[in-house]
Amino acid sequence: MSSNRYIIEDIFHGKRLDWWLKKKFFNLNFHYIEKLIRTGQVRVNGGRVKPSHKLTDGEEVRLPPFIRYEVKPKINNRNSSFSLSERVLYCDKNLIVIDKPYGLAVQGGSKITDSVDSMLDSLNLGPDEDARLVHRIDKNTSGVLMIARNFRASKMIQEKFFSSKIKKLYWAVVFGRPKSDYGVIDLPLKKKFTNKYEKVMVDANGDEAFSIYKVIETRENFSWLLLSPVTGRTHQLRVHCAEIGCPIVGDKKYSIPGLKNNNSNYGFNMTQLFSRKVILEGKYDEKILVEAPLPSHMRSIFNYIGFKKNCNELYEIEKKFEKKIYNS
Structure with a gap:
């Protein structure tokens, strides 16, 4: 096989072509990779494809002769203070x-x-x-x-996602309070492009999107929500919260004019959305539950607002909520 032809291994089956190229050729940026693919300089099995093309093991990817594989050096990452x-x-x-x-x-x-x-x-x-x-x-x-x-393992996990055997729970601090303590948000979403950036908006012709929420507590003009995205659209929870009049605190992209708090000392300038828990069904239908600890920026705003639910109360609220999302 010549140096500019590659056979896709089974471990890359199902991955996007642009992702594979970036993984293989670390020195190429995504913009240049996309240009190479769109101009036909990268071919899969001799044909032109899109950057989003999903690879299949055994496919041949042909690259321009000036593209060469390089050994990725060990670099000092900005986040090298932790692994x-x-x-x-x-x-x-x-x-x-x-x-x-x-x-x-x-x-x-x-x-x-x-x-x-x-x-x-x-x-x-x-x-x-x-x-x-x-x-x-x-x-x-x-x-x-x-x-x-x-x-x-990735194929197995993706299959669990598609068959709704994985549930994700989030916590959010939002402005205001939803009209009801519990609800299902059913609003289709579509990506749109403005002069500045890409933004997800509610659109009748968009992809269906469902989110379930439960109000845990409300203090002053802020509410603590428990959320679960039934579908997994980009920015789904952020857009859905904003659309019901309760944007997530610190979310600059989907904020509502007039709803703002400039007190940066307590985390109001940081997005108050937290991936709290994942629940997945194991091989023998047992449930595997994994929780993350509350991050410091959210703990700070909880203390400032005065949210006071104790562990036992939270356990009961989440337990009832989990039953509802499994029955939805």
């Missing part, structure tokens, strides 16, 4: 669950140098393992994030 192995909440032969810190992107991009994806090596897995992401949470959302230990 992902220090943030592991749960681990078995297929799955690793970490507590993702606030401000760390899950995947890299043209303006992102540090990400969970770029730090997967710090999990220190075995030589036959290839850790890979199976879902995403926003850069400014901290908490539970699942990582598959290999390709086969």
